[in-house]
Amino acid sequence: MTQGSAAFFNEVRVQQDDFDLGAEVARMRAGDPRIGAVVSFVGTVRDLNDGAKVAELELEHYPGMTERSLQDIVEQARARWPLYGALVVHRVGPMAPLEQIVLVACSAAHRGEAFAACEFIMDYLKTEAPFWKKEQTPDGARWVDARVSDDTAKAKWAAKVPGQ
Template identity: 85%
Template structure:
């Protein structure tokens, strides 16, 4: 199973991982990452974060990132769920999960997908702070995380 979903609604981690495993006895490892909304960013209190995307282009970008992971590692499945719309602190934003025969492949692929998602997927984040709304800029640390995959 290789699946990408962009949605406003929340997701159930246990349910999604069970779907990814789908009683496949070849799978020896499932690695997942769940990103959540923090209540503090760059020193400012965040009361809400709104995620915008470009429908169609966003899904295609995520599918291409997952496909690159499948080319690099022997995976049995990938799942990327990314939420859009208004989100509050503690809300889940993103789920990336990878299944493989061995944990090393699953861990590496999951990290790879997340690093590329943060830098290449067309999402825009706007935070509500006590000083008003502000757009969140890309982080140098995200570019550095992605660069390690290009070097090796």
């Protein structure tokens, strides 16, 4: 990529395999001198949820539909902030505690835009992307319900308009 290039790094992936945070961010930044900030978020599997030990988390999704939903969320972020790149990698299938689930990374000229866009994408992903979570606990398998706190986090963006 050359100085002044208007190219936008845009990648959305849903996969079973783990990802390498350093390699993913390096690939996103490669050769783009416009980038002054890269912000990333990595979500991991916890060993405890709602008071129960979690031995395994399994994520299911609708192939094609999920990727389109994630891409739409990225486009909403791009409409709000002057980003140079956005990357979303979300895993599906069974995962053990400590394993990585999701990576959201955003690049921009300045940290404010990158932080805000990364948080926005994650807040919308938690409420809009079609994923279903099932946990294995000592009492057996259970589906994880949506959280009110996720809806509250998403709702804050309705009142926030960048630049105003």
